[in-house]
Amino acid sequence: MSAGANAAFKARFKPGDRVRVRKAYPPGHIRTPFYIRGHHGVIAHALGPFANPEELAYARSGLPAQPLYRVRFEQREVWPDYRGPAHDTLDVEIFQHWLDPA
Amino acid sequence: MSRDHDHDHAHGHGRPHRHPPRPDSDDRLGYYQVMEIALRELLIEKRVFSAVEINRAIEAMDARGEALGAKVVARAWADPAFKARLLADGTEAVRDFGIDMGTTRLFVVENTPAVHNLVVCTLCSCYPRMVLGLPPDWYKSRAYRSRAVKEPRAVLREFGTIVPDDREVRVHDSTADMRYLVLPLRPKGTDGWSEEKLAALVSRDAMIGVAFARTP
Amino acid sequence: MGGEPAGTVEKTEHDYALWEKRVDAMNVVLAGKGHLRVDEMRKNIEALPPDAYDSMTYYERWCSAIANTLLQRGLITADELGRKMAEVAKREGAEAALEKP
Numbered sequence: 001m002s003a004g005a006n007a008a009f010k011a012r013f014k015p016g017d018r019v020r021v022r023k024a025y026p027p028g029h030i031r032t033p034f035y036i037r038g039h040h041g042v043i044a045h046a047l048g049p050f051a052n053p054e055e056l057a058y059a060r061s062g063l064p065a066q067p068l069y070r071v072r073f074e075q076r077e078v079w080p081d082y083r084g085p086a087h088d089t090l091d092v093e094i095f096q097h098w099l100d101p102a
Numbered sequence: 103m104s105r106d107h108d109h110d111h112a113h114g115h116g117r118p119h120r121h122p123p124r125p126d127s128d129d130r131l132g133y134y135q136v137m138e139i140a141l142r143e144l145l146i147e148k149r150v151f152s153a154v155e156i157n158r159a160i161e162a163m164d165a166r167g168e169a170l171g172a173k174v175v176a177r178a179w180a181d182p183a184f185k186a187r188l189l190a191d192g193t194e195a196v197r198d199f200g201i202d203m204g205t206t207r208l209f210v211v212e213n214t215p216a217v218h219n220l221v222v223c224t225l226c227s228c229y230p231r232m233v234l235g236l237p238p239d240w241y242k243s244r245a246y247r248s249r250a251v252k253e254p255r256a257v258l259r260e261f262g263t264i265v266p267d268d269r270e271v272r273v274h275d276s277t278a279d280m281r282y283l284v285l286p287l288r289p290k291g292t293d294g295w296s297e298e299k300l301a302a303l304v305s306r307d308a309m310i311g312v313a314f315a316r317t318p
Numbered sequence: 319m320g321g322e323p324a325g326t327v328e329k330t331e332h333d334y335a336l337w338e339k340r341v342d343a344m345n346v347v348l349a350g351k352g353h354l355r356v357d358e359m360r361k362n363i364e365a366l367p368p369d370a371y372d373s374m375t376y377y378e379r380w381c382s383a384i385a386n387t388l389l390q391r392g393l394i395t396a397d398e399l400g401r402k403m404a405e406v407a408k409r410e411g412a413e414a415a416l417e418k419p
Binding site (some may be wrong): 031087089 | 252253287
């Protein structure tokens with residue numbers, strides 16, 4: 001859930017930035033789908049800070065909140081055998097700590 | 103027998119077609135049905151909640167469905183100012199209809215001649231319940247959740263929906279706090295229609311993105 | 319699960335049984351009162367055995383998750399729940415159901 005700026009990490013990205021999803025495989029409750037880890041896309045929307053679900057899953061506060069983004073990926077980049085048109089896309093909500101600049 | 107009083111809900115809100123209930127192999131309760139009753143009775147005894155609160159929650163969810171979402175879409179089609187508000191901040195705009203998104207946020211995605219949107223939750227079954235009520239079984243199925251992200255056009259074809267190749271198909275995977283509602287393309291031949299008439303063209307499937315709005 | 323191979327989407331729907339609606343309602347009411355978070359529920363569902371997706375129905379998984387979350391939170395004890403389940407099963411003539419989930 002949304003949290004005030006005082007209890008949130010600073011936003012590092014803005015719409016249009018190219019980013020890569022980190023390749024990491026921790027245990028626990030992770031909301032970054034396996035299929036998108038390691039892929040690169042573009043920030044479509046900066047949604048603001050939200051309490052971290054990885055922590056909320058263990059009844060902890062999830063603060064400081066993590067900035068959340070909608071990241072747009074090209075389907076052809078995500079799936080090597082994608083058969084649809086080149087302009088098809090996939091938007092995924094990803095937390096900042098899973099993103100590196102690309 | 104002191105079973106908690108059953109409600110026989112016959113709500114037709116937003117549900118013009120009823121589907122058969124899941125068949126039981128027999129009338130005896132299974133393990134989890136026993137657990138459900140036990141949890142509920144235990145929590146009522148502990149005054150964590152009341153039976154009234156549970157019944158109210160059931161009634162509230164029963165009252166949500168396709169009709170409520172269709173009203174939102176119809177207003178967006180008929181009223182450009184509302185549409186702009188809906189696309190800019192869906193959570194705020196749907197308060198006009200008494201919809202409270204709670205801890206989630208409504209993100210409305212507009213179908214255009216250039217883009218067709220499709221919504222899925224690959225990680226579980228996130229769905230805009232406060233607008234559309236409970237999701238259909240297929241939305242929660244392994245097949246939909248696996249394939250909608252990877253081969254959306256094939257999945258759409260299975261629903262009888264063909265999106266031309268020159269239109270982008272954009273899939274939204276609800277992985278966090280956003281809940282998505284597709285604003286379908288307004289069908290041609292509906293100029294000057296009332297919101298009530300427009301709403302009748304809007305199906306739940308069109309608001310998930312597996313179908314287009316009905317044509318007049 | 320995204321991207322894994324799977325068959326045709328079967329467009330099944332069913333009217334939810336009353337017990338399923340009650341599971342859903344308990345989840346909503348408990349979350350509203352701060353006794354559980356959806357994230358704990360999801361984590362508990364993810365922690366179910368691998369065959370749970372096929373051997374349990376959607377609301378069976380959610381019911382199990384409510385129980386586990388409340389146990390983790392200390393709102394109920396396993397003993398309390400076990401005793402209540404035995405009482406309910408006896409009352410409803412469903413004792414056989416308790417022998418194996």
